[in-house]
Amino acid sequence: MSTKILAIDAATEACSVALLTQEQTVSRFEVIPQQHSQRLLPMVDEVLQEANMTLSDVSAIAFGRGPGSFTGVRIGVGIAQGLAFGANLPMVPVSSLEAMAEGAYREHGAEQVIAAIDARMGEIYTATYQRQDTGEWLCLDPECVMKPEDAEFSLSEATVVGTGFETYQDILMAKGQFMQSDRILLPAALDMVTLAARYFVKGQTVRAEEAEPVYVRDTVTWKKLPGRE
Amino acid sequence: MRVLGIETSCDETGVAIYSEAEGLLAHQLYSQVKLHADYGGVVPELASRDHIRKTLPLIQAALKEANLSHTDLDGIAFTQGPGLVGALLAGSSIARSLAYAWKLPAVGVHHMEGHLLAPMLEDTKPEFPFLALLVSGGHTMMVAVKAIGEYEILGESIDDAAGEAFDKTAKLLGLDYPGGPLLAKIATQGTEGRFKFPRPMTDRPGLDFSFSGLKTFAANTIAKEGDDLQTQADIALAFEQAVVDTLAIKCKRALEQTKMKRLVIAGGVSANQRLREQLAVMMEKLNGKVFYPRTAFCTDNGAMIAYAGLARLKAGQTLDLAVKARPRWPINELPPL
Numbered sequence: 232m233s234t235k236i237l238a239i240d241a242a243t244e245a246c247s248v249a250l251l252t253q254e255q256t257v258s259r260f261e262v263i264p265q266q267h268s269q270r271l272l273p274m275v276d277e278v279l280q281e282a283n284m285t286l287s288d289v290s291a292i293a294f295g296r297g298p299g300s301f302t303g304v305r306i307g308v309g310i311a312q313g314l315a316f317g318a319n320l321p322m323v324p325v326s327s328l329e330a331m332a333e334g335a336y337r338e339h340g341a342e343q344v345i346a347a348i349d350a351r352m353g354e355i356y357t358a359t360y361q362r363q364d365t366g367e368w369l370c371l372d373p374e375c376v377m378k379p380e381d382a383e384f385s386l387s388e389a390t391v392v393g394t395g396f397e398t399y400q401d402i403l404m405a406k407g408q409f410m411q412s413d414r415i416l417l418p419a420a421l422d423m424v425t426l427a428a429r430y431f432v433k434g435q436t437v438r439a440e441e442a443e444p445v446y447v448r449d450t451v452t453w454k455k456l457p458g459r460e
Numbered sequence: 461m462r463v464l465g466i467e468t469s470c471d472e473t474g475v476a477i478y479s480e481a482e483g484l485l486a487h488q489l490y491s492q493v494k495l496h497a498d499y500g501g502v503v504p505e506l507a508s509r510d511h512i513r514k515t516l517p518l519i520q521a522a523l524k525e526a527n528l529s530h531t532d533l534d535g536i537a538f539t540q541g542p543g544l545v546g547a548l549l550a551g552s553s554i555a556r557s558l559a560y561a562w563k564l565p566a567v568g569v570h571h572m573e574g575h576l577l578a579p580m581l582e583d584t585k586p587e588f589p590f591l592a593l594l595v596s597g598g599h600t601m602m603v604a605v606k607a608i609g610e611y612e613i614l615g616e617s618i619d620d621a622a623g624e625a626f627d628k629t630a631k632l633l634g635l636d637y638p639g640g641p642l643l644a645k646i647a648t649q650g651t652e653g654r655f656k657f658p659r660p661m662t663d664r665p666g667l668d669f670s671f672s673g674l675k676t677f678a679a680n681t682i683a684k685e686g687d688d689l690q691t692q693a694d695i696a697l698a699f700e701q702a703v704v705d706t707l708a709i710k711c712k713r714a715l716e717q718t719k720m721k722r723l724v725i726a727g728g729v730s731a732n733q734r735l736r737e738q739l740a741v742m743m744e745k746l747n748g749k750v751f752y753p754r755t756a757f758c759t760d761n762g763a764m765i766a767y768a769g770l771a772r773l774k775a776g777q778t779l780d781l782a783v784k785a786r787p788r789w790p791i792n793e794l795p796p797l
Contacts, residue, residue, distance in 0.1 A: 261766035265673075268549055272557055277780060287559055299496050301505060302546050306783075309553025316554075317530070317561020332587055440516040459498040 234431060237289045237314070237425035239275065241267035242299030242327040243394070248274040248279035250282050250289075258421045268306045275314070285378035291426030291436060295418055296324040298356040298374060298447040299348060305444055312439050315413060321436035325429040326445070328410045331392040332360040332368050333422035334415040341412075343386050344368075347395025347403065348418075350376050355395035357449055359385050367429065376448045379403050392416070398432045405457035421429075461534045463773060464519070468551025469543025469571045470598065471502045472493075473570060474664035474762030475518040477533070478770055485526035487756070487763050488518040488717050497637050501627075508546035515554045524761075530562045535778075537769020540568025541786030543598075548785035550791055556783045559659040565778040567769045572599060572791050574764035575726040577608065577771070581763055586751040591720045593711055595735075596727030596759075597638070598625035601791070604715050605724070608771050609796040614714050615667025622703055623729045625671035629678045629699050643696045644732055650697025650772045651690070657702035662709045667717075669710065681729060704735045708742055721748040730760040745777045771797060781795025 233253035240247050246267040249258035259274040294311035297304040315322045319448060328346040335341035347355040359372035365409035371385040379399035387407040392415040396403050404411065429434070462485070467474035477486040496502045523529065538555035541548055552568070558567035576592050579585060591614075594601040600617035600672065603759050620628065623640055630639020633646075657677050660670045678699055685691050711723055723743060729735065730752055741752040757763055775797040 259548055268553060268785070271553075271784065272560055272781040275557075276560070299690070302508070302549060305508060305546070305550050308512060310557040310783075312512075312516055313554045313557030314560075314561050316519070317558045332511050439474075440520065444512065446509075447502045455498045 234290045235284070235288060236291050236293055236323070236424045236427045237275065237308050238293035238420040238427055238429060239271060240295030240327065240330070240420045241271055242297050242416055242422055243303065244293040244362050246270050246274070247420035248278050249420035249424045249458045251260065251428060252282060255282065256421065258423060260421065267303055268350035273389065286314060289320060290316065290355045291321045292321050293323040293423050293432050294442065295327045295330065295420070296326055296443070297452045298350070298376070301446060302328040303444070308442055308444050312369050313443050315442070316439035321415045322439055322442045323430050323436050324345050324442065325423040326358070326374065327418040328356065328358040328374055329360065329368055329426060330418040330422045331415050332417060333426050334364060335390045335392045335412055336381060336413040337422060338410060340392055343389040345384050345386060345389045345391045347391070347393045347410070349394040349398040350448060353378060353418040354381070355379050355399065357382060357395060359389070367456070371383055374447055378414050382406060390426065448460065461761050461770060462532060462538050463535045463766045464533050465761045465762040465768040465769055466515065466536065466538040466551050466555045467760055467765045468515065468547050469539045469541070470547060470760060471507050471585055473511050473514040473518055474760055474765070475515070475522045476762035477522055477768045478527065478763060478766035483527065484763055486522035487761065488522045488525065489761055490514045490518060493638060494586055496509070500631065501638050504544045504546055506702040507544060508550050509726060511547055511550035515551055517713055518677065522741060526675070533564060534553055535565045535567065535769065535773040537567050537569050537765050537773065538575065538728050539571045539765055539788040541571065543571055543787060545785050545787040548787060549783070552785055556781070560781065565773055566773045567777055568779055569765045569768045569772070570794055572601070573794060576603065576605065576724065578726050578757045578764040579724050579751040581755070581767055584751065586722045586724055589720060590722035590724050591653060591711070591714050591718055592724040592726065593707060594727045595622045595707065595725065595729035597621060597627060599727060600663070600669050600671070601709060603791065604664065604718050604720070606794065609794045611777045611792050611794065612635070615669065615793050616711060617669040619670050619672040620671070622707065623727070625674055625703065626729065628675045632679050632682060633676070633696060635688065640729070644689060644700060645732065646693045647696035647700045649693040650693045652697070654694040655698035659702055659706045659709060667714050669706065669737060672702065672774045681684050700734055704732070705737050707735060712742060712746070715746060715748065723748060723750045725750065726758065727753050728759045729757045760761045768774060
């Protein structure tokens with residue numbers, strides 16, 4: 232039986248679903264801030280119907296695990312968890328930043344990519360990737376949240392993707408010989424299925440109840456009581 | 461008909477299975493109280509993060525407790541609102557997609573309808589119609605209940621909810637969050653009659669409540685009298701008496717106004733012992749009867765959601781695939797069965 236991956240992402244303003252089979256990839260991508268929860272499951276239903284499949288035909292559920300909007304990431308993880316638990320399927324966590332690197336390869340053939348998502352509060356989520364001969368991405372600068380002014384990238388020449396480079400263009404584009412992608416601003420499930428298929432073959436899966444968002448930003452917006460820090 | 465109920469509107473993850481024929485088959489709860497205690501109140505983002513972690517393991521545990529497989533279920537009910545939007549979305553997303561995967565109908569439940577129907581989980585259930593006083597950390601509401609979904613709001617708090625006033629006053633007394641139950645505990649050591657707190661809005665007609673003034677009154681009393689242990693207990697007692705009296709006065713007024721004989725008290729504050737005792741005495745005098753859920757179902761839980769969801773699923777009320785949280789959702793906007 233060939234591998235069939237269903238990917239779901241709601242980590243950013245984009246809401247997307249993709250279904251990879253041996254024959255084809257069916258996908259949906261919409262930029263719909265605040266409406267992901269309403270569209271995600273209908274989109275899943277649509278791609279399954281279009282591929283003439285049911286959930287039980289799927290091999291694994293991939294999900295955008297973040298970083299991104301906290302609530303958005305949880306909607307994506309939650310919908311994916313319900314599907315995976317319900318259909319007894321393994322889950323494949325995929326980084327929203329790595330998905331954009333894959334997008335840069337798909338669109339531009341880029342092999343050196345810096346991805347940055349506008350993280351609000353004057354910061355970006357960012358990571359730097361180098362594509363290997365195997366098609367895997369080596370992470371040169373691991374995912375982190377930082378002020379764009381403080382960013383130091385391991386690559387001086389790269390294709391740069393994501394809303395971070397749009398919001399902080401003046402600051403970030405001065406940090407190297409960068410080619411800014413006008414195609415890849417947000418992560419897409421279409422690129423997540425490609426990554427997830429690779430991870431799935433290598434056994435890098437989790438059970439539904441173990442699937443967790445990766446927030447990256449962990450402690451900024453709330454403060455403990457004095458003496459409890 | 462058997463329904464899986466999922467509650468994630470605030471700081472408790474609750475999952476339960478209710479059967480029309482067999483009653484409650486499973487009841488699982490994870491309370492985040494300890495997590496939020498360090499912050500002095502519920503941190504919405506942390507609550508949402510915990511719900512995503514806990515919901516599936518609790519569903520597994522509930523199925524195991526009931527010794528059922530998903531094929532034994534006939535529907536999934538989940539709290540759609542009111543509550544914290546992020547917390548609601550965490551539970552709703554999992555619940556809705558799980559129902560899709562299991563090919564089961566799904567229904568969104570109103571959290572306060574869940575509370576209002578919680579006494580139906582007990583052996584002695586109230587018959588319709590009845591008067592309901594819903595008192596929790598987020599709500600204080602007097603509702604005339606003709607039937608499921610036929611609610612008339614007779615009065616509400618114009619500021620703090622009763623439970624919120626308990627917690628805030630407890631904080632002033634230096635008690636840990638959530639301090640309401642701790643305040644009630646130290647009140648048992650209080651001296652009757654040392655302090656007299658006002659009974660807000662009882663000197664005028666109407667069924668609305670106001671509790672924020674009591675908190676201020678407590679702060680002023682602490683400033684004037686100090687906060688040694690005995691004074692703390694005396695303030696706690698006077699505060700608790702004032703809240704309980706106020707709730708009782710309004711219940712009596714509402715019963716007279718509606719000519720109803722049955723009173724239901726639900727929500728976290730309905731676990732308060734002094735309130736239960738005083739209302740029992742009052743209802744006996746009025747020749748009526750008061751109904752409560754067991755203590756475990758006064759606070760948030762999945763059982764009440766499963767129960768309310770079952771009633772609505774039986775009436776054919778289901779949701780499509782769009783997940784919509786309703787953080788603000790007036791109870792009188794609910795459809796009848």
